Amino acid sequence: MKIPTSIFALMSFLACTLVLAFPAPAASQTQNVCIQCHGSLEGRLGKPVQQWQGSIHEQDGVTCNECHGGDPKDAVNAMSPARGFIGVPEEKDIPGICGRCHIGVNRDYLASAHGKALGKGGPSCVTCHGNHAINRASLALINERSCSRCHSYERAGELKDAMVKTETLITTMEDKIDTIRKGGTDTEPLEKALFSARNQFHTLFHDVDVKKVQNESARINRDLGKIDASLEAILKKLHERRIAGAIAVGSALLAALILYLLRKTYEKN
Ligand code: HEC
Ligand code: HEC
Ligand code: HEC
Ligand code: HEC
Ligand code: HEC
Known part of the structure; x- marks a missing residue:
């Protein structure tokens, strides 16, 4: 005899509320019946909960129903299509x-x-x-194992090489700015400008357009390279213990320059 799904679901729910009575998980998760019930299930029905725990989505409160639909507050009707449940997406x-x-x-x-x-x-x-x-x-997602499942790794590798160069440049610039900040200069505008450069750079990947990534990366590298040279100059001054005021002015000018170059770069798209 086939037990109707809703009765089976309700039974599992009752069973797992008992299990979950102690040790109490985070408040938001106790209130979510998808996590409560699936957390107590075996195999392919329970595994998603374990995998999701510790993910960036768990940390940001993106729960099961955000992708699967359904009602996380009503154990009996949680998986009803009337509550927007779509099941496993195609x-x-x-x-x-x-x-x-x-x-x-x-x-x-x-x-x-x-x-x-x-x-x-x-x-x-x-x-x-x-x-x-x-x-x-991160760029670590671009690797031979993942990217050669469907085609050769060659173009993926070219794309990664270009992106790694820019990423490295940005990281070393961040380190330099850090040193300047520790020297007592207000580097906040500079940090913000570099942060926005980094964000815009990281939007390049999903186009998977090798030429575009190479061109954009090269241009960003050239522009950032100029600013990097100025950072070097500031660092040198800092070593010579020149007054912090002059350095602060220099750092604000550089921030403005980064923003100007970025606008120039991205207006062309
Ligand atoms: C009371 C227990 C219970 C609750 C609450 C519950 N589920 Fe389920 N869920 C199950 C069981 C049992 C199955 C397998 C049987 C079935 O498909 O109905 C299942 C199946 C699924 C599947 C796979 C469907 C398929 O076609 O393979 C998804 C996805 C899913 N649930 C997501 C959710 C989401 C999202 C919520 C909350 C909105 C939720 N579940 C709430 C018990 C529950
Ligand atoms: C960010 C979106 C997202 C979130 C959040 C999410 N899922 Fe899924 N889930 C998917 C996708 C997409 C699939 C389809 C699998 C595939 O094609 O890789 C899936 C598949 C499943 C399956 C079917 C697994 C199988 O092997 O048949 C179940 C069950 C499931 N999810 C339950 C849950 C539960 C329970 C939660 C909450 C802990 C959850 N999911 C959170 C996107 C999500
Ligand atoms: C309800 C909104 C929502 C849905 C739906 C959603 N996400 Fe997210 N996702 C977020 C939030 C919020 C973050 C955290 C953002 C952050 O901290 O940068 C995030 C982070 C991520 C990250 C890490 C981003 C980073 O900065 O490195 C990836 C990758 C990601 N999601 C992929 C997916 C995929 C793939 C799906 C579909 C299967 C999906 N997301 C569905 C909201 C969502
Ligand atoms: C071919 C593999 C691949 C596919 C397909 C893919 N991504 Fe990504 N995704 C990546 C890689 C690689 C990165 C890291 C890029 C970087 O660090 O600059 C990334 C970065 C991200 C980020 C972080 C972006 C940021 O600004 O830092 C999010 C969010 C994301 N992907 C979501 C998605 C979503 C949603 C889809 C589907 C619409 C998707 N990805 C499709 C490989 C992929
Ligand atoms: C599930 C299969 C699959 C996976 C995995 C995959 N690709 Fe692709 N990729 C394709 C298909 C299909 C095309 C379009 C046909 C072609 O150009 O070969 C493509 C095309 C490309 C192109 C050429 C785009 C163009 O406009 O000429 C690049 C670059 C690329 N993929 C990079 C990657 C990278 C990087 C990864 C790993 C993060 C990856 N691919 C993983 C299927 C895949």
Whole structure:
């Protein structure tokens, strides 16, 4: 005899409320019936909870229902289509689900060779990021194991090389700014400008356009290179113990320069 799903679901829920009565997890999770119930289930139904725990989405309160729909406050009707439950999303719907929050990334992805090949052998968001154990993204995601599943690694490698160069430059500049700050100068405008340079640089990837990434990276490197030279000059002055006031003015000018160069770079797109 087949037990109706809702009764089975209710029984599992009662069982897991008992289990969860002690040790109490974080408040938001106790109130979410998806996590309570699935946390007590075995196999493919329980694994998502373990994988999701510790993910960047858990840290930011992006819970099961944000991607699967449904009602996280009502154990009996949690998975009712009437409450917006969609079950396991089909591959073609995944970018749209992630894209509700990651709007810019989704736009770039859809316009890219990968997005255009969705459903025809191209990767979806979860191919590269995973579905439940999603962590902070970095260039480490571009690697031979992941990127040669469908095509040769060659273009992926070219793309990564260009991006790593810029990333390294930004990191060394951050270190220099840090030293200048410790020398007693207000570097906040400079830090902010570099932070926005970094953010704009990190939007390059999802286009997977090798030429564009190489050109943009080279241009950012050239522009940042000029600022880096000025940082070197400030550092030298700092070593010579010149007055902090002059350095503060220099640092504000550099911040303005970064912003100006960025605007110039991105207005061309
Ligand atoms: C009381 C227990 C219980 C609650 C509450 C619950 N689930 Fe489930 N869920 C199950 C069981 C049991 C299954 C497998 C049987 C089925 O598909 O109905 C399942 C299946 C699923 C599946 C896989 C469906 C498939 O087609 O393979 C997803 C996704 C899912 N649940 C997400 C959620 C989300 C999101 C919530 C909260 C809005 C939720 N569940 C609440 C018990 C629960
Ligand atoms: C960021 C979006 C997202 C969140 C948050 C999320 N899921 Fe999923 N889940 C997916 C996607 C996408 C799939 C489809 C799997 C695939 O194609 O990789 C999936 C698949 C599943 C499946 C089917 C697994 C299988 O092997 O058949 C279950 C069950 C499930 N999720 C439950 C949950 C539960 C419970 C939570 C909360 C702890 C949760 N999910 C949170 C996106 C999400
Ligand atoms: C081919 C693999 C791949 C696919 C497909 C992919 N990503 Fe990414 N994603 C990456 C890599 C690699 C990075 C890191 C880029 C970097 O550090 O500059 C990244 C970065 C990100 C970031 C961080 C962006 C930032 O500004 O720092 C988010 C969010 C993200 N991806 C979401 C998505 C979503 C949503 C989709 C689907 C619409 C998707 N990704 C599709 C590989 C992929
Ligand atoms: C309800 C909104 C929401 C949905 C839906 C969602 N995310 Fe997120 N995602 C977030 C938030 C909030 C963060 C944390 C942002 C931060 O701290 O930078 C995040 C972070 C990420 C990151 C790390 C970003 C970084 O800066 O490195 C990746 C990668 C990511 N999500 C991918 C996905 C994928 C893939 C999906 C779909 C399967 C998805 N997200 C669905 C809200 C969402
Ligand atoms: C699930 C399969 C799949 C995976 C995994 C995958 N790709 Fe692709 N990729 C494709 C398809 C399909 C195309 C379009 C056809 C082609 O150009 O080969 C493509 C094209 C590309 C292109 C050429 C884009 C253009 O406009 O010419 C680059 C670059 C690329 N992928 C980089 C990557 C990187 C980097 C990764 C790993 C982070 C990756 N790919 C992982 C399927 C995949």
